[in-house]
Amino acid sequence: MRYALLAAALCALVGAAWLIFGKPAADAPEEKRFELVIERGQIVSGETTLRVQQNDTVTITISADEAEEFHLHGYDRSVDLSPGATHKLSFTANIAGRFEFELEKQKRELGALEVLP
Amino acid sequence: MILALLLIGLACMPLLVSAHAFGASYSLPLPTELYVFGGSFALIVSFVVLAFSPHRAHTGAAGKIVFGIRTTEKLVAALRFGAVAVLVASIVLGVLGPEGAVKNFAPIAFWIYLLLGFAYVSVFVGGLWERINPFAVGFGRRTSDSPVRKLPAALSSIPAIGLYALLIYIELLTNGAGAVPRLIAFGLLAYWLISAVIIDIYGKDAWEKQFDVFSVLFALMSSFAPLAFTERGVERRAPFSLAGLPRVSLGTLAFVIVMLAFTAFDGFKETRPYAELMIPLAVHIPFWILELCAFVIAPALFFGIYALCIYALRVLAKLPMSIAELMREYALSLLPIAIVYHAAHYFPLLIAEGQRIIAIVSDPFGLGWNLFGTASFVPNPGIIGADVMWYIQLVLIVGGHIAALYVSHLITHRLIVERRRAILAEFPMLAVMVFYTAFGLWILAQPFAL
Numbered sequence: 001m002r003y004a005l006l007a008a009a010l011c012a013l014v015g016a017a018w019l020i021f022g023k024p025a026a027d028a029p030e031e032k033r034f035e036l037v038i039e040r041g042q043i044v045s046g047e048t049t050l051r052v053q054q055n056d057t058v059t060i061t062i063s064a065d066e067a068e069e070f071h072l073h074g075y076d077r078s079v080d081l082s083p084g085a086t087h088k089l090s091f092t093a094n095i096a097g098r099f100e101f102e103l104e105k106q107k108r109e110l111g112a113l114e115v116l117p
Numbered sequence: 118m119i120l121a122l123l124l125i126g127l128a129c130m131p132l133l134v135s136a137h138a139f140g141a142s143y144s145l146p147l148p149t150e151l152y153v154f155g156g157s158f159a160l161i162v163s164f165v166v167l168a169f170s171p172h173r174a175h176t177g178a179a180g181k182i183v184f185g186i187r188t189t190e191k192l193v194a195a196l197r198f199g200a201v202a203v204l205v206a207s208i209v210l211g212v213l214g215p216e217g218a219v220k221n222f223a224p225i226a227f228w229i230y231l232l233l234g235f236a237y238v239s240v241f242v243g244g245l246w247e248r249i250n251p252f253a254v255g256f257g258r259r260t261s262d263s264p265v266r267k268l269p270a271a272l273s274s275i276p277a278i279g280l281y282a283l284l285i286y287i288e289l290l291t292n293g294a295g296a297v298p299r300l301i302a303f304g305l306l307a308y309w310l311i312s313a314v315i316i317d318i319y320g321k322d323a324w325e326k327q328f329d330v331f332s333v334l335f336a337l338m339s340s341f342a343p344l345a346f347t348e349r350g351v352e353r354r355a356p357f358s359l360a361g362l363p364r365v366s367l368g369t370l371a372f373v374i375v376m377l378a379f380t381a382f383d384g385f386k387e388t389r390p391y392a393e394l395m396i397p398l399a400v401h402i403p404f405w406i407l408e409l410c411a412f413v414i415a416p417a418l419f420f421g422i423y424a425l426c427i428y429a430l431r432v433l434a435k436l437p438m439s440i441a442e443l444m445r446e447y448a449l450s451l452l453p454i455a456i457v458y459h460a461a462h463y464f465p466l467l468i469a470e471g472q473r474i475i476a477i478v479s480d481p482f483g484l485g486w487n488l489f490g491t492a493s494f495v496p497n498p499g500i501i502g503a504d505v506m507w508y509i510q511l512v513l514i515v516g517g518h519i520a521a522l523y524v525s526h527l528i529t530h531r532l533i534v535e536r537r538r539a540i541l542a543e544f545p546m547l548a549v550m551v552f553y554t555a556f557g558l559w560i561l562a563q564p565f566a567l
Contacts, residue, residue: 003343003356006519010512013158017511021150048567074143074498095499097143098565111567114145117504 029055029092038064038081041108048111054096058113060089068106072113074099142465143498144506152562155511156555159518163551166522167543172530179355189350193248200251203230204305206481211302215483218296222477225470227301228288231331233467236338240456243339243354244346246332252312253321253329274326274368277333278375284330285379289386290408327368337372340452341520357524359531362449370448374423377455377553378416381560384462386411388563423451426549434533434542446532450525450546454553457517461510461561465501472496510561518554522547 032052037045052058062070064081070089071078074097079089096117102109147155184192203226211223218224239246287295294300316324325332339345341357385391386408395407427443430436436443472494479492486492501509525546533539 006356006516009162009519010516013155013515014508014512016158017151017154017508020154021148049565073141076495095497096145096503097498098145099143099498100141109567112565115503116145117502 027053029053029057031057031059033059033061035061036063036110038062038068038070038103038110040065041103041106043110050111050113052093052113052115054093054115054117056093056115058089058091058093062087062089064103069104070101070110071104072099072101075113078104142463142469143503144465144510145503146564147507147510147558147562149562151507151511152558155515155558156551159515159554160551162515162519163522163547166519167526167547170523170526173527179353179358181353182350183344183353184351186348186350189346193245193346196245197249197251197254200249201254204251204309208302208306210481211298211305214298214481216298218293218298219470219473220477220483221298222474222481223298223301223305224296225474225477227305228296229467229471230474232284233463234471236335237460237464237467239335239338239342240460241342242344242346242351243336243342245339246335247325248346250325250329250332252309252331253316253324273366274333274372276328277330278368278371280328280330281334281372282375282379285383286412289379289383290405290412333368333372334376337369337376337452338456340449341524357453357520357527359449359524359527365445365448367445370445373448373451373455374420375416377451377458378419379412380455380458380462381419381556382412382415384458384557384560385563387565388560389566390563392566422549422552426545429545429548430542433545434538436532436542438532447525447528447546450521450528450550451553453517453520453524454550454557457513458553458557461513461557464509464513465506468501469496469498472500511558514554514557514561518550521550525550 030053032050034050035046036043050058050060062079062081063084063086064070065083066081067083068081069078070081070087072089074095075091075093077089077091079087081087093113093115096115099113099115100109101111101113207223207226210221214221214223235246284295312324312329315328325336327333340362341354343354343356345352345354395404395411398407424440424444427440427447430447431438431440431443438446473496475491475496476494479489479494480486481488526543529539529542529546533542
């Protein structure tokens with residue numbers, strides 16, 4: 001089998017897949033809000049997987065029972081948490097992918113933000 | 118072996134660092150429709166490959182010199198110097214550099230650029246590692262002078278496989294302990310010293326073929342490389358040709374199975390189905406025991422499926438060879454699938470984490486330097502779009518399937534002359550490859566746990 005034939009087969013695969021499943025017209029960006037309540041290092045209220053579309057504006061409201069740092073990987077966004085207070089993290093989800101968020105001091109993974117292209 | 122004891126001790130330690138010490142790929146699960154489409158395409162193309170492929174590899178421009186020996190020698194000398202420099206830097210900076218895995222040179226150099234980056238280079242260029250291997254620089258003696266100092270041939274590359282399994286165990290199941298810079302530095306230093314002792318006793322040939330996990334891994338990855346470093350320079354090789362490949366050993370078979378199984382295990386353990394399977398069991402059995410069992414069962418399962426396929430092939434084609442012999446004969450047909458499993462799963466990680474080297478080289482000791490003006494560089498997780506990555510993974514898995522099927526086809530026609538028996542023999546291998554390909558796509562399409 002020549003490399004050219006293999007390359008042709010794979011181009012046919014990508015071309016066909018793109019034609020059938022390729023990007024539809026992008027929806028207008030929306031504002032998505034999520035509320036998370038963290039107790040004893042876990043999310044007790046709110047979703048662990050937050051799903052948004054690319055370019056949506058995301059606001060995550062977080063409350064926790066201890067002093068910690070909420071860190072969103074990939075976007076590298078952080079907010080300091082303190083007990084009894086509510087904190088907000090707002091940004092535009094301009095990068096598609098799956099980005100985990102965690103309590104930074106404990107290095108405890110809480111969940112993930114999935115930004116769909 | 119001191120290194121093995123060191124690594125085993127490391128693996129048994131309680132949590133040293135976060136579950137998050139190192140390595141995020143940011144890739145999304147493959148959409149279901151792409152997974153189904155890819156699997157269907159692979160199945161259809163399979164029949165085309167079997168129906169129309171020639172029975173011998175196309176030799177084309179095989180043997181043609183791309184770069185002559187003079188150019189190659191200079192290139193190899195420069196690369197060898199670079200390899201030794203990287204090894205020394207990894208040891209020094211692993212000890213003296215920043216403690217965080219994502220800011221230290223050693224974890225990036227070892228886990229990302231050596232085990233991933235160089236592995237993928239080896240897929241395209243063979244014979245390079247044996248010429249630049251930094252662990253063997255300065256050791257010229259290929260064989261041992263003593264007739265007593267011979268390793269049993271039956272031992273094959275089992276020591277290298279054991280070390281590979283240990284490396285993967287440390288990577289997957291020790292909660293990031295394998296990314297601790299100082300441990301990597303001491304591990305590399307110990308490996309270097311032990312390698313020197315083994316080479317001195319048994320010679321470089323035996324060390325490369327039986328002990329050095331990197332030599333065995335990269336040689337395997339380069340089995341079908343289109344280019345190869347030889348005594349004449351850099352030569353072209355026939356695509357997927359079996360000619361010139363050494364006889365497949367038990368060690369080669371085991372290494373291919375282990376590579377395939379552990380990559381699949383790594384992908385599967387991050388998915389929701391894995392969590393749904395393990396969490397109820399974890400009520401009764403400690404989770405680390407469950408994961409260890411799964412880690413051991415994975416290669417056994419893949420081996421069992423392959424053995425079953427070979428048994429069916431032997432019965433259908435009425436072959437006189439033993440099952441063990443046939444399993445060795447067909448081992449290389451699994452290699453393209455093992456390689457693309459590896460690449461589809463880890464290529465996003467290479468792209469995401471490999472960028473960190475740009476900042477690290479400007480401030481290798483974490484002292485606030487800015488040697489090349491890149492100290493404040495922040496990796497871009499979207500450097501390759503998530504949807505583009507889906508198509509890359511799809512192309513890799515399906516491409517590996519096609520290549521694997523073609524290699525299996527060549528092996529079949531090398532073993533069986535009679536056409537009818539050869540056609541019958543193709544079906545069991547087709548079935549196992551469709552299974553592995555579909556399973557690889559399925560893993561990529563699963564939602565993540567959490």
